[in-house]
Amino acid sequence: MLLACSFAFGVLGQDVTSVRTDSARIKAAVAVLPGQSYSVHEMIAPTGTTIKEFVSPAGEVFAVSWQGPYTPDLRQLMGDYFDQYLRAAQTFRRIARHVVHIETGDLVFESGGHMRFIVGRAYLRSKLPDGVTADAIR
Amino acid sequence: MRFVRLQFTAMVCAALICFSGCGGASSGSNKSGSGSGGSGGSPTNTVAISVNAGPTGNYANGLFATVTVCASGTSNCQAINDVLVDTGSFGLRILSSALNSLSSALSNETANGNTIVECAQFSDGITWGPVAIADVKIGGEAASAIPVQVIGSPSFSSVPSGCSSAGSPEDNQSSLGTNGILGIGNFVQDCPACAPGTTKNGNFYYACSGPSSCSVTTVSLADQVQNPVAAFSTDNNGVVIELPAATSSTTSLSGSMIFGIGTQSNNALGSAKVYTINPSTGNFSTTFNSHTYSDSSFLDTGSNAYFFLDSAEAGLPTCPSPANGFYCPSSPANLTATNTGANNASASIPFTVDNAETLFSNVNAAVFPTLGGPLSGLFDWGLPFFYGRNVYVAIAGASTPGGTGPYWAY
Numbered sequence: 001m002l003l004a005c006s007f008a009f010g011v012l013g014q015d016v017t018s019v020r021t022d023s024a025r026i027k028a029a030v031a032v033l034p035g036q037s038y039s040v041h042e043m044i045a046p047t048g049t050t051i052k053e054f055v056s057p058a059g060e061v062f063a064v065s066w067q068g069p070y071t072p073d074l075r076q077l078m079g080d081y082f083d084q085y086l087r088a089a090q091t092f093r094r095i096a097r098h099v100v101h102i103e104t105g106d107l108v109f110e111s112g113g114h115m116r117f118i119v120g121r122a123y124l125r126s127k128l129p130d131g132v133t134a135d136a137i138r
Numbered sequence: 139m140r141f142v143r144l145q146f147t148a149m150v151c152a153a154l155i156c157f158s159g160c161g162g163a164s165s166g167s168n169k170s171g172s173g174s175g176g177s178g179g180s181p182t183n184t185v186a187i188s189v190n191a192g193p194t195g196n197y198a199n200g201l202f203a204t205v206t207v208c209a210s211g212t213s214n215c216q217a218i219n220d221v222l223v224d225t226g227s228f229g230l231r232i233l234s235s236a237l238n239s240l241s242s243a244l245s246n247e248t249a250n251g252n253t254i255v256e257c258a259q260f261s262d263g264i265t266w267g268p269v270a271i272a273d274v275k276i277g278g279e280a281a282s283a284i285p286v287q288v289i290g291s292p293s294f295s296s297v298p299s300g301c302s303s304a305g306s307p308e309d310n311q312s313s314l315g316t317n318g319i320l321g322i323g324n325f326v327q328d329c330p331a332c333a334p335g336t337t338k339n340g341n342f343y344y345a346c347s348g349p350s351s352c353s354v355t356t357v358s359l360a361d362q363v364q365n366p367v368a369a370f371s372t373d374n375n376g377v378v379i380e381l382p383a384a385t386s387s388t389t390s391l392s393g394s395m396i397f398g399i400g401t402q403s404n405n406a407l408g409s410a411k412v413y414t415i416n417p418s419t420g421n422f423s424t425t426f427n428s429h430t431y432s433d434s435s436f437l438d439t440g441s442n443a444y445f446f447l448d449s450a451e452a453g454l455p456t457c458p459s460p461a462n463g464f465y466c467p468s469s470p471a472n473l474t475a476t477n478t479g480a481n482n483a484s485a486s487i488p489f490t491v492d493n494a495e496t497l498f499s500n501v502n503a504a505v506f507p508t509l510g511g512p513l514s515g516l517f518d519w520g521l522p523f524f525y526g527r528n529v530y531v532a533i534a535g536a537s538t539p540g541g542t543g544p545y546w547a548y
Binding site (some may be wrong): 046047048065067069070071072073074075076082085086089090098099100101102103110111112113114115116117118119120121133134135137138 | 225226227228258259260261262263264299300302303304305306313321323325328329330331338339340341342419420421434436438440441442443445448450451456459462463511512513514515516518520
């Protein structure tokens with residue numbers, strides 16, 4: 001169990017098969033919402049938080065988003081990018097509470113809300129499919 | 139120290155330490171006896187609040203107050219200054235380092251021989267530390283023997299992976315930017331889904347048999363970290379945040395937090411209009427241009443700007459790094475949004491967003507009434523909204539002259 005928890009199993013930037021791994025680990029139901037140039041895999045985590053994973057035509061997860069009462073397991077959703085977020089959060093910042101907007105390398109990480117209601121997203125700028133802008137990720 | 143200040147932040151910090159004297163002791167001296175406030179015939183249900191750069195000198199739009207914490211039932215007390223006043227959370231959280239010797243005098247909450255340790259989730263990170271039972275005094279009001287969180291306790295320095303995977307740890311003054319967080323928002327407890335019998339678990343609470351042996355547990359609502367205002371013996375149905383207007387960036391701003399709504403002559407609703415919120419999400423609705431934030435808008439003294447939309451949607455460029463969490467329009471943008479409560483009460487709110495990089499170049503300033511930034515999916519009316527307003531925060535389930543909470547009124 002300890003091994004599983006520390007294993008970097010994130011999906012951001014990974015192949016679509018990792019979505020299935022994720023849903024199994026989160027024990028969530030997955031609904032695939034086909035889009036024009038990408039698909040959205042939606043899961044409801046046991047905490048009641050809705051998680052979406054955005055998959056490109058090439059089968060790559062280029063974005064994740066979450067909304068609900070509690071923060072999801074970000075390390076799991078973001079994989080190696082979680083450490084990139086952590087480094088940026090602990091380095092590049094003016095003191096800010098309740099809202100984080102980080103742009104570091106290819107990664108854009110955004111989180112906001114208040115206790116009992118949190119919204120966030122993470123995406124890879126270079127991996128957005130043609131014609132898809134960041135405002136589609138929510 | 140891992141925290142590397144940005145170039146402009148360093149300038150702001152260096153300057154503000156001189157102005158605010160924040161480079162000194164992080165908290166007041168030990169004192170004995172009864173709580174502060176109420177002397178000289180002034181109302182006992184108020185406490186001074188101030189917008190300033192905070193104890194680390196680099197806070198923008200941070201609202202602070204002094205809170206006194208005592209070992210329960212004793213006169214062993216510590217006045218903690220520079221505690222963030224936060225309507226976006228529920229419960230008092232104090233840095234272990236700010237408690238000084240009081241830290242060891244507080245009793246931790248236990249269950250079946252295990253210490254209850256909390257992983258409080260904020261959207262900007264997590265705070266980890268044991269739940270202690272303390273008497274809390276703010277102004278002339280007191281809450282006896284309530285659960286509070288002690289952040290960054292050396293006794294529980296190992297954060298479980300399930301907690302650290304929810305965000306960046308904020309367990310010391312440099313990362314927190316305050317000596318603590320006073321959560322006085324619309325709700326009493328911080329994690330209803332952490333109580334026994336719920337089908338979900340928010341994973342806020344852990345039972346620890348040792349410093350690094352912790353597992354997720356349930357904690358009853360009564361034993362959760364909670365809003366001290368609801369535990370006061372009087373004036374306990376909410377608070378009023380009163381701050382003067384700020385027309386331009388300035389060094390500091392002084393105001394009052396008044397406890398109770400319609401309980402005394404100084405906290406009547408008067409002409410303020412009530413906007414009820416969804417009792418589950420804590421949100422109301424906001425319409426801005428063609429965008430409607432349905433049940434996803436809120437007021438928050440703990441957010442340091444107006445946060446709304448994606449840069450492209452707002453038509454406002456974000457600033458270059460390192461200030462890219464804020465907007466940088468070439469000239470001040472005068473905007474208007476409409477807030478609508480769950481009770482359909484609505485108000486048109488004008489606000490202005492100016493160039494954050496220009497604002498931050500004023501090294502003496504810590505009050506920025508025109509600071510804005512991007513946030514997709516939410517409309518967050520941060521502290522600038524509160525400048526020049528009296529804002530009433532009614533607690534869920536509490537009876538007030540404006541009806542039963544939760545609601546905002548302004």
